[in-house]
Amino acid sequence: MAKNKTTETEVNVIDFINSFVDNDQKKTDSFQLIELMSKWSGFEPKMWGPTIIGFGSYHYTYPSGREGDAPLIGFSPRKASFSLYVYSPIEKHKHFLDDLGKFKMGKACIYVKKLTDINIVIVEKMSKATIAYLNEHHECACRN
Numbered sequence: 081m082a083k084n085k086t087t088e089t090e091v092n093v094i095d096f097i098n099s100f101v102d103n104d105q106k107k108t109d110s111f112q113l114i115e116l117m118s119k120w121s122g123f124e125p126k127m128w129g130p131t132i133i134g135f136g137s138y139h140y141t142y143p144s145g146r147e148g149d150a151p152l153i154g155f156s157p158r159k160a161s162f163s164l165y166v167y168s169p170i171e172k173h174k175h176f177l178d179d180l181g182k183f184k185m186g187k188a189c190i191y192v193k194k195l196t197d198i199n200i201v202i203v204e205k206m207s208k209a210t211i212a213y214l215n216e217h218h219e220c221a222c223r224n
Contacts, residue, residue: 087149132155152214
């Protein structure tokens with residue numbers, strides 16, 4: 081079975097942002113997201129793979145037998161937009177998207193250009209709902 085690419089690393093999050101993010105607004109937004117997601121999750125930021133900043137972790141196992149660990153919530157400050165990993169696409173969470181603001185939806189993330197385009201209160205609700213869902217359905221660091 082192939083090794084998961086997105087695993088926790090020892091790269092310093094602040095060093096990553098300072099070297100990877102070349103836009104001042106995106107840098108400011110990145111530091112704001114770190115502060116907010118740390119508060120919402122109760123976990124310090126860690127690098128996952130080369131570009132994802134994650135908070136906490138959970139263990140998953142797919143029906144195929146593939147398993148691994150992933151951050152509870154997180155983001156990546158990509159060139160074109162932020163990738164936010166804060167949403168569990170289950171029916172009872174879909175209503176959050178109605179009031180989120182300006183975004184695009186990917187398979188596993190929400191893309192936003194800048195934080196002022198979205199409602200941070202909704203992002204907080206989405207993040208906490210996702211953590212609760214993961215806690216209920218997976219082995220989760222959020223149980224500690």
